[in-house]
Amino acid sequence: DQQVKQNSPSLSVQEGRISILNCDYTNSMFDYFLWYKKYPAEGPTFLISISSIKDKNEDGRFTVFLNKSAKHLSLHIVPSQPGDSAVYFCAATSNTGNQFYFGTGTSLTVIP
């Protein structure tokens, strides 16, 4: 039972344009959400997070939006750079649990 879903396995974007990666979740108890970036042969690297008390969090080129009513979050990268090419994982947890639930990832390719 996949509680966090990333329905787009891949995405290609031109350098300089916006990349939008989407994530849906089913568990209404989730209250903290994270995005990780993963290069081949490396572990996931934390990118940005958002608490359920917010609907937006911004860090440089990266912004995460949370829509609690739709149980949906998205990661915006603008402007996209070739070095952003990686697999992006969405993850979620609740303050009553210890697990982080991950989506299956979206492979982003930024074309120079």
Add this chain to the structure above:
Amino acid sequence: GAGVSQTPSNKVTEKGKYVELRCDPISGHTALYWYRQSLGQGPEFLIYFQGTGAADDSGLPNDRFFAVRPEGSVSTLKIQRTERGDSAVYLCASSLDPAGPTPIFGPGTRLTVL
């Protein structure tokens, strides 16, 4: 150390053998997690330690899997009677404490069971 380290980086074994995978968390991090990532999937939770104790082992798939963290620092994931379906990347992560839930992941150990 500066980050989470895992050894070995790669492990090839034969079906039925026993393997141990080691994780060195970031110094001072009390929370430690093991995850498993199969091809085309996201990381899947196995077990969580708070200090020396396994606070949540609900993700361990069966009794062939066991993990320890005897001194609250280094952790070892042990797999008995390995099966081909155990082949995956095993990821370890640590965080300062559960209240600051941003786990920092190690590079993983790629386990291949022939």
